[in-house]
Amino acid sequence: MTAGLTGDGSGDGDVRWYDDAAGPVVRPYAMTRGRTRSADGAGLDLIAVVVAEDPAEHPGAAHALADQTLSPEHLDIAELTRDMPRSVAELAAGLDLPVGVVRVLVGDLLDAGLVRVTRPVPPAELPDESILREVIHGLRAL
């Protein structure tokens, strides 16, 4: 999945937990001991929103679901995002997983065609006035 991450990180007691908890798919994460930038989901912003793909439109997705390579945590994320779109941060907080682990798992799900990800509004183009007006109104109405 991720070229250049072929080293054996299994000797490090600190990172073993991830293997046990999340299955072999997160090994690249474990092997990099927390650095996930070379993994597929690594560039994901904390508030990038993860949206479930419709399996009917993505035959490969159904296949991946049936496939045993997905860990329970992958399935948790797939299920939660089917319920409603959720940000990377929200998934991490909700599943009590570190952000780095969620990035790797979401990267796997992207590969499998099970989810798609919207980028947050990039800083160069912050939301327009109408959205900001909605935010102000929304906050006042809380």
Next chain:
Amino acid sequence: MRPLRSDRGRTRPATAPVALKLLVAGGFGAGKTTLVGAVSEIRPLRTEELLTEAGRPVDDTSGVEGKRTTTVAMDFGRITLREDLVLYLFGTPGQDRFWFLWDELARGALGAVVLADTRRLQDCFAAVDYFERRGIPFTLAVNCFDGAERYPEEDVRDALDLDPGVPVILCDAREKESVKGVLVSVVEQRFAELAQQAG
């Protein structure tokens, strides 16, 4: 935050909501967790960081000998403004050695709240400096702790050498209404910025 559970009967919205974020910074014990909790359902968010002995993050390509992973927890809240509009709050970790995390948090942020405790005003110098340098709009919220002396807004502004444009608001981080006012003032700065650009 409501428990994460799948609700199978629900139809999935076709589009993802617009997601925005605000940061909540301030010194140790300034009331960050209280503030985030006053307006949103709050959960801790964990990141795992690989640190050098000096406490700096490690580069991908560098060796890992003598390095350790540390867990950094921050406050995280979600405010659903509309079905398609969500505001996330991030309480930034206060310790200096986690400053590198701020860069990611600050990227694309609408703005920030800097919480100040008048008994230890100097604790928020670093946060004020950080947002000023990056041109990120912020509101200085003076948290009114019981027993702390009340300072006039102007004194706080002078002590922190704030730009005249920075709103200074006395607040009670435990009070929802108070916190709402602080958050609105942050977003209003962005709004004013845009309106100005539009001419």
